[in-house]
Amino acid sequence: MAVQDVVHRKTALVFDLDGTLVDSVYQHVLAWREALETEGVELSVWRIHRKIGMSGGLFTNMLLRETGTHLSHERIERLQRLHALAYGRVSRDVRPLPGARALLDALTDADIPWAIATSGRMDSAGPVLETLGVALDRVPVITRDLVKYAKPDPDLFLAAAASLGIPIESASVVGDSVWDMLAAQRARSLGIGLLSGGYGMEELERAGAYRVYEDPADLLNHLDEVGGRR
């Protein structure tokens, strides 16, 4: 291929939701803690935090291993219901992270395609997306309901890129968790880490983040570093 045939790769951004656009991670963590406690499973809170954002199935497998508890199919379903109940009681207090709306607006204004891909289901993500002002008829939102395997499998991000009609190799994934960064690598995308989910910078870098910012506001301030040409 000749130099003049190189086509400029315009960036698209695929966003995780919890901890990336909305400030909901710590509430999810304590809701899981409450659900587990109700089911008689004792697990330290930091260990729950470290697994948040992966698929529910892998999350419960991990529990099974780390606690040595047997979790029947019924018990796993009960756990997920208890978590949804506990989270539902506090979700009205969940706010968008600083700069989240401004960042999404700036991308739209600059004609940079973006989508949302979350390991959560639409019934828990829906109200949060409303708080964020995301128009579901215009923005591709890929939830757990739409793919067979959630993070750290790459399917959610691949589906988001497909919805945008963009090759995943020219998109970047913005996420707060190690699972987002691993899934981004498996999708052959690039991972942009945010500290707003409460993970450390080095954890995200070691999971493959090619750049880490504090939160959406900080990413917006540095958008030019990661392909956000405006």
Add this chain to the structure above:
Amino acid sequence: MAVQDVVHRKTALVFDLDGTLVDSVYQHVLAWREALETEGVELSVWRIHRKIGMSGGLFTNMLLRETGTHLSHERIERLQRLHALAYGRVSRDVRPLPGARALLDALTDADIPWAIATSGRMDSAGPVLETLGVALDRVPVITRDLVKYAKPDPDLFLAAAASLGIPIESASVVGDSVWDMLAAQRARSLGIGLLSGGYGMEELERAGAYRVYEDPADLLNHLDEVGGRR
């Protein structure tokens, strides 16, 4: 000094409380979030997490800087009261971290002196110490009430070593937060980090931890690495 005059330095351990011996950090974080929200101060939850464990006075100074809000003396007192109320509602759910009681018992059995030093006040630490089974008439417990400056100042740890009648230079400080590690360095002690407060390993290492373990159970398993000769 001749080689034969070297006196073996027997280790003593000074423990932080929240996130180090008891699993209370995430509850404290969300209690601060609720208190701040009530006072109309918006701050992302991860930023609160990153400041937890430092003295209340420095914590509110940090808020003042990071949010650009003016916090009057009355408002700071109200914030601290609101936090205590919110934490009080969930503190009955707080449990010792895995291995905490076994670790303290093993130290006592091995005649290794230990003490507790916390940035919290006795009225919030008291019930938690009870859960841990700490006998206040036998174990030195230094709370915020007893020193002028809390972490990252070294006073709490210096007071704990003094209570044990041990030079701080032969003691190690066990803590979960960056502030514990900085205060340990300022005291010329050594910091042993635990991941159980939800900070990343590298954050603790970069703050000076000379060794990092997962939680009290993991430290107990590796006690010989840090002077716990039994």
